[in-house]
Amino acid sequence: MPTQYTSATAPGALPLLGHAPAFLHRPLAFVAGLPAHGDLVRLRLGPLDAYVACHPELVRRLLTEDRTYDKGGIVLDKAREVFGDGLATCPAAAHRRQRRMLQPAFHRDRLPGYAALMAEEIAGTTATWRDGDVVDVPAAMYRLTTAVTARCLFAAHERAGSLPVHASMDTIARGVGRRVMLPLPGTDRVPTPENRRFRRARQDLQEITRRLIADYRAAGTDHHDLLSMLLSARDEDGQGLSDAEIHDQVVTFLLAGTEATAATLAWAWTLLATHPAIRDRLHSELDTVLDGRPAHHEDLPALPLTARVVAETLRLYPPSWILSRTVAADAELGGHRVPAGATILYSPYLLHRRADVFTCPDRFDPDRWLTTARPVPGTYAPFGLGARRCIGDAFGTTEAVLAIATIAARWTVVPTPGRRIRPARSASLSPRPFTATLTRRAR
Ligand code: HEM
Known part of the structure; x- marks a missing residue:
């Protein structure tokens, strides 16, 4: 007998606003509570109807049937304003060609090269830190990862790591995050200072990118970086990407x-910081393997606990915590009809907090990955699943492991006492406010 999946409308909808107030007020708790109502749960967010796939198997189907459940829906449509028709936001019809052209840039053979650039940027950034510095941690990490991505994209640029993309990107990322959480149409077009700043930042970033593409095309050299890969990518007909696509x-x-x-x-x-016993074990791994020096690609196999810390952090706080698809043609998901045009949401956060999948799901326990090395598809999805799975998963994981290893080998990050660190209300999960003192470790 096929499994029966339950469906229900979430309780507590208000007239006109539906579930929007509950969703906006406490988004994580609201979404994590939805599986209690069914495997496929219907919501009303103001004028918009949406379904949330709560059961891992329904999420697996949603993400593997990518032509039926295409990129779109309330979260994606806002992101498309910035990402255009790039790989993350393009519809399924354009996706196969793009993915085939871009995949070589993320082939595992290229990782050691990127990792060398990452290690340089991480070492360069942390070299400016002084014992006792008080930093805004999310902002410091953002500066670090911006420098790394810019360096791997534009390695030929002599100061790629410090290109003035950081300020624009920060404004854009916050703007997208806010817009996604405001599903009511039109609010993003009001000329508020924030919306104006957002538009200006988008233009600045477009201008920097346009200039870099023109410089690379004019030089015509392969710099073994991501932009060179984009410029040389060809489809089956030998066609390259246009400047707008790049x-x-x-x-x-x-x-x-x-x-x-x-x-x-x-x-x-x-x-x-809140789990000192795990931090001590991490320090011990790093002292043994690195002895205070920065981490490199060849150290990765010797840093299993650091890797588990990253996997477990991504389980508890998956940055892309809620994502959407749109139904391309009337379909049936888990035995329930979903009409063409409907939005279906999935939430890695919700999946990762399911007590029937993870024992004590709210506990930070990197060692759970010693026995859960291969989770059932649909249960652990910080990078999504199926054809639209993150192309940068290995890139991002390598970067995170190298950064944690290099930093924790020398520094302890001590949160400022008395402040409650909470997830920011945004499309991307980030802890805010979070200031900390950087303390040099005595080994
Ligand atoms: C810890 C780091 C990262 C996380 C948690 C993450 C998460 C995700 C998720 C959840 C998706 C799927 C979205 C969906 O189902 O709608 C995705 C897609 C994507 N990610 Fe990542 N990502 C990370 C790092 C990166 C990096 C480093 C890059 C590039 C340098 C990248 C580029 C992309 C792209 C281009 C897609 C779209 C793939 C496609 O549709 O074919 N990501 N990411």
Whole structure:
């Protein structure tokens, strides 16, 4: 007998506003509570109807049937304003060609080269830190990952790591995050100072990218970086990407690659600070393997606990915590009809907090990955699943492991006492406010 999946409308909808107030007020708790109502739960967010796939198997189907459940819906439509038709936001019809062209840039053989650039940027950034410095941790991690992504994209640029993309990206990332959480149409077009800043930042980033593409085309040299790969990519007909397409991919890599990795690092520091026994074990691994020097690609196999800390941080706080798809044609999901045009949401956060999948799901326990090395598809999805799975998963994980290892080998991140660190209300999970003192470790 096929499994029966339950469906229900979430309780507590208000007239006109539906579930929007509950969703906006306490988004994580609201979403994590939805599986109690069914496997496929219907919501009303103001004028918009949406379904949330709560059961891992329904999430697996949603993400593997990518032509039926295409990119779109309330979260994606806002992101498309910035990412254009880049790989992360393009519809399924354009996706196969793009993914085939871009995949070589993320082939595992290229990772050691990127990792060498990452190690340089991480060492360069941390070299400016002084014992006792008080820093805004998410902002510091964001600066670090921006420098890394910019360096891997534009290695030929003599000061790629310090290109003035950081300020624009920060404004854009926050703007997208806010817009996604405001599903009511039109609010993003009001000329508020924030909306104006957002538009200006978008233009600045477009201008920097346009200039870099023109410089690379004029030089015609392969710099063994991501932009060179984009310029030389060819489809089956020998056709390359246009400048506009390359622009969308560059902006996609810059934003998708930076925000999520920075948030992962920031969460890792809060979790390590509140779990001193795990932090001590991590220090011991790093002292044995690195003896105070920066981490490199060849150290990765010797840093299993650091890798588990990253995996567990991504489980508790998946940066892309809520994502959407749109139903391309009337379909049936888990035995329930979903009409063409409907939005279906999935939430890695919700999946990762399911007590029927993870024992004591709220506990930070990196060692659970000693026995859960291969989770059932649909249960652990910080990078999504299926054809649209993150192309930068190995890139991002490598960067996070190298950054944690290099930093924790020399520094302890001590959160400022008396402040409650909470997830920011945004499309991307990040701990805010989170200031900390950097303390040099005596080994
Ligand atoms: C810890 C770091 C990262 C996390 C947690 C993360 C998460 C994700 C998730 C959840 C998706 C799937 C979205 C969906 O299902 O709608 C995705 C897609 C994507 N990510 Fe990442 N990402 C990370 C790092 C990166 C990096 C470093 C890059 C590039 C340098 C990158 C580029 C992309 C792109 C281009 C896509 C779209 C893939 C496609 O549709 O074919 N990400 N990411």
